[in-house]
Amino acid sequence: MTLSELEKGLQARIIDLSNISPLVRRRLLDLGILEGSIIRLIHRLPLRGAFALEVNHQEFGLRYAEAKRIEVEVV
Amino acid sequence: MKSIALAGNPNTGKTSLFNMLTKSYEYVGNWTGVTVEKKIGKLKSGDAELIDLPGIYSLNPLSKDEGISINYLMNESPSTIINIVDGSLLERNLNLTIQLLEYGKPLLIGLNMVDIAKSRGIRIDQKKLARLLGVPVVPIIARTGSGCDEILEQLGQSASSSTFQIDYGEIIEEAISEIDDRLDADLPYHHRWLAIQFLEGNHVVKDKLSAWIPEKDLNEMYNRTEKKIKDTGESHTLPSYIYKVRNERIKSIIGEAVYVESKSATNWTEKIDRVLLNRFLGIPLFLAVMYLVFQFTFDWLGSPISDQLDGFLSGPASDGLTWLLTFCGASSFIKSVVLEGIISGVGGVLVFVPQIFILFFFISWLEDSGYMARIALLMDRLMSSVGLNGKAFIPMIIGFGCNVPGIMAARTIEHPKERLLTILLSPLMSCSARLTVYALFAAAFFNSHQSLIVLSLYVLSIVTALLLAKLFSSTFLKHEDQSAFVIELPPYRVPQWRILLRSTWEKGKGFVRKAGTFIFGGSVVIWLLSYAGPSGFDVEMNQSFLAIIGNAIALLFDPIGFGNWQAGASLLTGFLAKEVVVSTMNIIYMTPDDTALQGVLGQYFTSLQAYSFMAFTLLYVPCLATVAVIKKETMSKKWTWFSIVYALVIAYVISLVIYQGGRLLGFH
Numbered sequence: 001m002t003l004s005e006l007e008k009g010l011q012a013r014i015i016d017l018s019n020i021s022p023l024v025r026r027r028l029l030d031l032g033i034l035e036g037s038i039i040r041l042i043h044r045l046p047l048r049g050a051f052a053l054e055v056n057h058q059e060f061g062l063r064y065a066e067a068k069r070i071e072v073e074v075v
Numbered sequence: 076m077k078s079i080a081l082a083g084n085p086n087t088g089k090t091s092l093f094n095m096l097t098k099s100y101e102y103v104g105n106w107t108g109v110t111v112e113k114k115i116g117k118l119k120s121g122d123a124e125l126i127d128l129p130g131i132y133s134l135n136p137l138s139k140d141e142g143i144s145i146n147y148l149m150n151e152s153p154s155t156i157i158n159i160v161d162g163s164l165l166e167r168n169l170n171l172t173i174q175l176l177e178y179g180k181p182l183l184i185g186l187n188m189v190d191i192a193k194s195r196g197i198r199i200d201q202k203k204l205a206r207l208l209g210v211p212v213v214p215i216i217a218r219t220g221s222g223c224d225e226i227l228e229q230l231g232q233s234a235s236s237s238t239f240q241i242d243y244g245e246i247i248e249e250a251i252s253e254i255d256d257r258l259d260a261d262l263p264y265h266h267r268w269l270a271i272q273f274l275e276g277n278h279v280v281k282d283k284l285s286a287w288i289p290e291k292d293l294n295e296m297y298n299r300t301e302k303k304i305k306d307t308g309e310s311h312t313l314p315s316y317i318y319k320v321r322n323e324r325i326k327s328i329i330g331e332a333v334y335v336e337s338k339s340a341t342n343w344t345e346k347i348d349r350v351l352l353n354r355f356l357g358i359p360l361f362l363a364v365m366y367l368v369f370q371f372t373f374d375w376l377g378s379p380i381s382d383q384l385d386g387f388l389s390g391p392a393s394d395g396l397t398w399l400l401t402f403c404g405a406s407s408f409i410k411s412v413v414l415e416g417i418i419s420g421v422g423g424v425l426v427f428v429p430q431i432f433i434l435f436f437f438i439s440w441l442e443d444s445g446y447m448a449r450i451a452l453l454m455d456r457l458m459s460s461v462g463l464n465g466k467a468f469i470p471m472i473i474g475f476g477c478n479v480p481g482i483m484a485a486r487t488i489e490h491p492k493e494r495l496l497t498i499l500l501s502p503l504m505s506c507s508a509r510l511t512v513y514a515l516f517a518a519a520f521f522n523s524h525q526s527l528i529v530l531s532l533y534v535l536s537i538v539t540a541l542l543l544a545k546l547f548s549s550t551f552l553k554h555e556d557q558s559a560f561v562i563e564l565p566p567y568r569v570p571q572w573r574i575l576l577r578s579t580w581e582k583g584k585g586f587v588r589k590a591g592t593f594i595f596g597g598s599v600v601i602w603l604l605s606y607a608g609p610s611g612f613d614v615e616m617n618q619s620f621l622a623i624i625g626n627a628i629a630l631l632f633d634p635i636g637f638g639n640w641q642a643g644a645s646l647l648t649g650f651l652a653k654e655v656v657v658s659t660m661n662i663i664y665m666t667p668d669d670t671a672l673q674g675v676l677g678q679y680f681t682s683l684q685a686y687s688f689m690a691f692t693l694l695y696v697p698c699l700a701t702v703a704v705i706k707k708e709t710m711s712k713k714w715t716w717f718s719i720v721y722a723l724v725i726a727y728v729i730s731l732v733i734y735q736g737g738r739l740l741g742f743h
């Protein structure tokens with residue numbers, strides 16, 4: 001499933017980041033987020049707005065369009 | 076003199092430490108990308124200069140502010156680097172630390188945010204960490220200044236470079252030595268560092284290397300090495316392989332030096348976000364916050380204080396000055412310059428100091444709380460639909476204080492076209508200087524709904540900016556390529572009074588200084604222009620040069636509701652700085668204070684005309700300082716002119732709609 005389908009409060013492991021734009025991938029890597037990272041959905045803004053997520057005690061925001069391209073599996 | 080550079084991830088407290096260690100003060104805030112320029116300060120002890128740099132995650136820059144840090148390290152050689160590391164996010168921060176160790180200059184680690192780390196149950200054995208990395212590690216709390224003495228002490232000792240090295244595996248090591256062989260021995264950089272950065276895809280380093288090794292060879296070497304790595308099946312790309320190796324080492328370092336007690340402290344940040352980022356409440360709450368800010372700035376706190384100040388300036392202060400001038404036997408000319416020119420012009424603006432400081436206080440509070448990044452997140456949906464980025468909202472809010480730092484803040488926006496768009500539209504944000512005009516007119520014409528009227532102008536500025544963003548981004552600033560929106564949401568912090576007051580003062584200081592210099596000089600010139608005319612001095616105001624100039628453009632303003640020469644002259648001088656509109660009006664209408672001016676304005680403007688005038692002042696051109704910074708940031712004459720011309724056009728169109736539309740609806 002993709003990150004955009006993850007339910008609020010649940011955790012998932014990232015399995016594939018290869019479909020997102022290189023710029024976003026680089027920024028995620030800057031935050032230490034890569035394949036294998038455990039990610040948790042904190043909030044989801046309405047109308048396909050941004051997502052608030054958490055990895056390693058660090059909150060960050062991402063667009064719906066990017067979250068849709070990130071492959072995850074619930075853990 | 077020795078130069079010491081501060082480097083580290085964004086929002087880790089570099090500038091906080093800079094402010095503690097030097098005599099200067101720079102801008103601090105709780106989001107990533109507050110510092111966007113290189114800032115130099117002198118250590119309090121006076122024997123070295125400290126350089127504050129924009130935050131970076133790695134030495135490979137994506138945005139303009141990051142480029143500044145990397146260029147500094149490439150081109151100017153600091154004698155020591157203080158690497159500020161966020162102790163609560165150690166794993167991520169060490170990625171940069173290792174690159175800085177490889178860079179090879181003497182390094183000192185300032186282990187910051189130890190208070191937060193502790194509250195999360197993270198205990199860092201700093202001695203062990205220092206041994207594993209081969210450099211001194213000093214735990215600090217930059218916000219309170221704890222540990223700063225030790226930093227200074229360490230700086231005093233002779234520093235040597237670390238011998239820390241990572242073995243990147245046979246394939247990479249081979250490529251490193253291949254590059255090493257082809258470089259001259261006496262380069263000012265560590266060959267190994269250059270090679271690793273190049274293999275990691277750092278384009279700044281690649282440019283540098285191509286001075287010594289032909290680009291063709293570099294590309295060939297890169298592709299060959301990348302292919303070998305791919306064949307091993309360990310990674311798809313070179314950068315990700317290097318990242319992995321480095322990360323394994325970081326994990327092992329952390330395993331040895333960091334202990335985590337599972338402590339279930341309440342996560343306040345998440346609790347607060349549950350409300351502030353709520354699906355339905357998020358945006359209404361943001362608007363409510365802004366409304367409260369304006370209530371405080373005008374109705375509740377600002378205007379009452381301003382009125383008192385106005386009473387004092389026009390009463391005791393100017394009476395006293397009149398007495399003093401008479402006592403000194405000043406000529407009537409001097410008396411006129413001082414009382415009709417300077418007191419009216421400068422005093423008329425100074426009266427608004429309370430409102431402006433209150434507004435700045437709240438902006439500082441927003442900046443230090445951590446809410447800014449959330450606002451960007453909330454707004455991203457709306458902003459992306461007009462071709463902007465949620466991050467562009469941060470420059471806009473800063474622009475409510477002053478457009479100049481707002482435009483600078485756009486440096487953190489990675490996509491060049493989005494950044495340009497943000498720069499072009501930021502001047503539409505209603506800055507504190509324009510607030511003087513609203514405060515004057517709102518009090519004169521809309522006494523019972525002051526903050527509502529002012530809020531409507533702020534909304535007008537944002538709506539206009541968004542509509543224009545849509546227009547520009549779907550015509551000549553079209554971009555197909557994906558933009559990036561990844562934003563860190565830092566933990567909320569309770570702003571400290573000390574920081575809040577300092578940061579309010581630093582912002583407001585500029586306004587007071589402008590009143591003492593620019594507006595002072597401007598007032599004298601404007602008064603002279605109103606005092607002199609073709610027929611000589613001390614002419615009837617309507618025969619003065621100022622009236623002639625104002626009349627020349629008044630005709631143009633007739634359709635939008637204020638075709639009198641006074642309005643024309645005020646707007647013309649307002650290009651210098653928007654407060655000058657108020658100064659000029661005070662001088663022209665020969666009123667001793669703003670209360671009297673409010674009375675006089677009623678004879679020249681109707682309420683509808685007044686609103687049209689406020690809207691025009693809001694939009695019509697960026698002030699002189701803003702134009703200069705647009706020129707600097709876009710590095711283009713064309714875009715600078717464009718920002719002036721489009722603003723004039725849009726201001727005219729909107730005022731026309733307001734005035735003519737209002738008349739049709741029966742307002743006057």
Ligand SMILES: Nc1nc2c(ncn2[C@@H]2O[C@H](COP(=O)(O)OP(=O)(O)OP(=O)(O)O)[C@@H](O)[C@H]2O)c(=O)[nH]1
Pocket residue numbers: 084085086087088089090091092102103104105106107108109110111128129130131187188189190191215216217218219443568574
């Ligand atoms: N709790 C805590 N907060 C800190 C500490 N040091 C700094 N801060 C806060 O962290 C935030 C960021 O501080 P800055 O000094 O602006 O950080 P910076 O590294 O210069 O950030 P950029 O310029 O964006 O790279 C501010 O809100 C500070 O008050 C600390 O030791 N503990």
Ligand SMILES: [Mg+2]
Pocket residue numbers: 089090091102103109110128129130
């Ligand atoms: Mg800073």
